Amino acid sequence: MTHKRKYRKFIQVLIVPDDNDEPKALSIPATRVRFFKILAVFLAVHILLGFVGYSQFIRVYKKNRALIDINKQLETNNKRIYDLASMFQQLVESQAKVRTALGLGQLTVEGTTVEQSLSTPNIVPEILPALEAARTNYQLVETDVKEKLGFLQRAKSGIHDFERSIPTLLPVEGILTTDYQISRLDGRTEHRGIDIAAQRGTYIKAAADGTVIFSGWTPDLGNLIIINHGYGFVTYYGHNERNIARRNDIVRKGDNIALLGNTGHSSAPHLHFEIWKNGQPLDPKEYILAFDGL
Structure with missing residues (x-):
C-alpha cells in the first residue's frame, strides 16, 4: 500500500539588514499565517463594533443632555410664568x-x-x-x-x-383759676380764655403743631406768644416769665415755648391761654383733652 507523503507549507520572509550582514530568511508555517489573519479580522471586527457602539453612545448621550437642558429650560419658564402670575x-x-x-x-x-x-x-x-x-x-x-x-x-x-x-394738649399742668366767660347781656367776651395757676418758671408747651407768628411784649398779657396752627386755629400764651420760642419758629405739639410767669396785668404767676378759630374765640375746655369729663 502506497502512502502519500504530506508536505507542510511555509512562507519565507527575507530579512535584509542595513549593514553588510547577510540576509536572513524566516520561515513561517502557512497555518500560523492563516491563524494571524483570522485573529486580525476578529480584532478588526470587534474594533469596528466598538467604534459603532461608542458612536451610538455619544449620540444618545448628546440627545439625553439636550433633553435635560430642554427640561431645565421648561422648568425655568414655568417658574417665570408662576412668578409673573x-x-x-x-x-x-x-x-x-x-x-x-x-x-x-x-x-x-x-x-x-x-x-x-x-x-x-x-x-x-x-x-x-x-x-x-x-x-x-x-x-x-x-x-x-x-x-x-x-x-x-x-x-x-x-x-x-x-x-x-388741633390744639388739644394742655399747655401747663396746674389749677384752673379763671374760666372762659361770655356776657349774657350783649354776647361780648369778657374773658376770652382760661387762666391756669402754676409755679413760676414751669415750662409752657405748644398745644399743637404750628408757626410762631408773635413773640414779644404786650401791656395787658406781658410776654406773649401767638402760634398759628393752620386750618383757622390760633393760640395765645400770656403773662410768661420768658419767651423761648421766637417769631417764625416752627413748633411741634408738646415743645417748650415759654416759662410761666407773672408779667403784664397779672396778680400771681399763671398762664393765660386762648384758642381762636377763624377769628372767633373758643372755650379751650372744649378742645383740651385733659378737660374731658370734667
Whole structure:
C-alpha cells in the first residue's frame, strides 16, 4: 500500500539588514499565517463594533443632555410664568383695594375681571391670555394705582396734619383759676380764655403743631406768644416769665415755648391761654383733652 507523503507549507520572509550582514530568511508555517489573519479580522471586527457602539453612545448621550437642558429650560419658564402670575395678582389685588376704597368698580379685561381669570383651577394655561391682555393695559393700571395710592397718602397725610394742628394738649399742668366767660347781656367776651395757676418758671408747651407768628411784649398779657396752627386755629400764651420760642419758629405739639410767669396785668404767676378759630374765640375746655369729663 502506497502512502502519500504530506508536505507542510511555509512562507519565507527575507530579512535584509542595513549593514553588510547577510540576509536572513524566516520561515513561517502557512497555518500560523492563516491563524494571524483570522485573529486580525476578529480584532478588526470587534474594533469596528466598538467604534459603532461608542458612536451610538455619544449620540444618545448628546440627545439625553439636550433633553435635560430642554427640561431645565421648561422648568425655568414655568417658574417665570408662576412668578409673573403672582406679581400680577399682587398688582391686581392692590389696584382692587384702591378702587374699592374709592368706590370705583372692578377693572375688567375683555369683559372679565382679572380676579376671575386668576381664580381658574389650571392657572398656567388660563393666566397667559390674561397676562397678554393685561400687558397692553399695564400702563393704565399702574398709573391708576399710583394716582389712587398717591391720593390716599395725601389724604392720610392731610388727616395727620389736621390732627396735629388741633390744639388739644394742655399747655401747663396746674389749677384752673379763671374760666372762659361770655356776657349774657350783649354776647361780648369778657374773658376770652382760661387762666391756669402754676409755679413760676414751669415750662409752657405748644398745644399743637404750628408757626410762631408773635413773640414779644404786650401791656395787658406781658410776654406773649401767638402760634398759628393752620386750618383757622390760633393760640395765645400770656403773662410768661420768658419767651423761648421766637417769631417764625416752627413748633411741634408738646415743645417748650415759654416759662410761666407773672408779667403784664397779672396778680400771681399763671398762664393765660386762648384758642381762636377763624377769628372767633373758643372755650379751650372744649378742645383740651385733659378737660374731658370734667
